[in-house]
Amino acid sequence: MRMLITEGLNMIYKKDGKIALKDVNINIEKGEFAALLGQNGAGKTTLINILSGNVKKTSGKIYIGGYDLDKNELETKKLLGVVPQESGFDNFFSVEEVLKKQSGYFGIKRNKEYIHHLLNQLNLFEKRNNYIRELSGGMKRRFQMAKALVHKPEIFILDEPTAGVDIEMRHNMYDFLLELHKSGLTIILTTHYIEEAERLCDRIMVINSGEIVADEPKEILMDRFGREVRVSICFDGPVDAQEWESLKKFHAEVTHHNQIDFKVDKAKLPVLLNAIALKRGDFVDISIEREKLEDVYLQLIKSRKE
Numbered sequence: 001m002r003m004l005i006t007e008g009l010n011m012i013y014k015k016d017g018k019i020a021l022k023d024v025n026i027n028i029e030k031g032e033f034a035a036l037l038g039q040n041g042a043g044k045t046t047l048i049n050i051l052s053g054n055v056k057k058t059s060g061k062i063y064i065g066g067y068d069l070d071k072n073e074l075e076t077k078k079l080l081g082v083v084p085q086e087s088g089f090d091n092f093f094s095v096e097e098v099l100k101k102q103s104g105y106f107g108i109k110r111n112k113e114y115i116h117h118l119l120n121q122l123n124l125f126e127k128r129n130n131y132i133r134e135l136s137g138g139m140k141r142r143f144q145m146a147k148a149l150v151h152k153p154e155i156f157i158l159d160e161p162t163a164g165v166d167i168e169m170r171h172n173m174y175d176f177l178l179e180l181h182k183s184g185l186t187i188i189l190t191t192h193y194i195e196e197a198e199r200l201c202d203r204i205m206v207i208n209s210g211e212i213v214a215d216e217p218k219e220i221l222m223d224r225f226g227r228e229v230r231v232s233i234c235f236d237g238p239v240d241a242q243e244w245e246s247l248k249k250f251h252a253e254v255t256h257h258n259q260i261d262f263k264v265d266k267a268k269l270p271v272l273l274n275a276i277a278l279k280r281g282d283f284v285d286i287s288i289e290r291e292k293l294e295d296v297y298l299q300l301i302k303s304r305k306e
């Protein structure tokens with residue numbers, strides 16, 4: 001089932017005529033965990049703000065859970081849980097009060113048990129009677145997640161949820177998101193941490209200057225663009241760059257006193273390994289790594305600029 005569809009979505013900010021989104025067509029299936037990657041100003045927040053009804057699109061269609069956003073705003077709002085990048089916090093209320101209020105906004109009564117469950121999962125139970133202003137930055141981010149989930153939405157959208165969050169807390173958030181994904185929730189995440197998208201998401205969308213330049217299952221994207229592998233070899237003695245001149249075409253680079261790295265098309269790997277073995281047999285360690293999502297992402301952004 002398709003949970004989110006945009007058709008020919010365009011956004012031009014009236015104030016300065018800035019084209020923030022250009023003919024954006026996306027299709028997210030139920031249960032997918034999708035990443036939306038893009039540089040600063042690419043249009044990620046604009047897209048999220050339009051989906052959540054905070055910004056009015058210039059043209060195009062949006063369907064959420066089959067509902068047309070223009071005709072069924074209330075229904076679409078119920079299906080979405082959005083964690084914004086920044087938000088005015090309800091500073092003068094306690095954590096639990098805000099979550100109760102938010103439940104009420106969606107017509108949900110007697111939600112205490114679920115609220116406590118969420119607070120427990122997000123390590124916030126102890127803080128339930130604290131005012132929002134008394135929470136740390138990382139706690140506020142987790143509180144925002146609870147607030148977005150309190151009405152049990154079907155699509156969870158997060159705008160850079162881990163920006164500025166320390167590494168341990170970030171890993172806790174990953175576990176939490178993976179649990180939610182396992183339970184069948186559809187998740188869309190924008191992030192600057194590419195390894196985060198690589199680790200969590202099964203679909204990658206790349207947005208560049210308001211245009212979607214890639215939208216594919218992660219593995220297919222990696223196979224299509226990530227054709228090269230990096231081969232690192234450590235020898236039982238020093239490496240002399242000159243000795244490897246003949247393998248320059250494999251991007252030979254001495255990276256350590258006894259280590260040399262190569263970059264090679266996967267198909268040419270046997271040729272390279274053969275050539276190395278003929279030159280020196282005293283290798284003590286070898287590693288072959290495929291390209292990372294970061295390399296693929298940079299290629300995509302670069303190819304558009306050329």
Ligand SMILES: Nc1ncnc2c1ncn2[C@@H]1O[C@H](COP(=O)(O)OP(=O)(O)OP(=O)(O)O)[C@@H](O)[C@H]1O
Nearest residue numbers: 013015018020038039040041042043044045046047
């Ligand atoms: N309210 C606004 N009025 C005019 N232009 C805007 C407005 N909001 C965003 N823009 C412009 O639209 C473009 C897309 O901005 P957007 O905030 O969607 O990018 P982003 O991908 O979320 O960036 P970041 O990663 O920095 O948050 C930018 O050029 C931005 O300056």
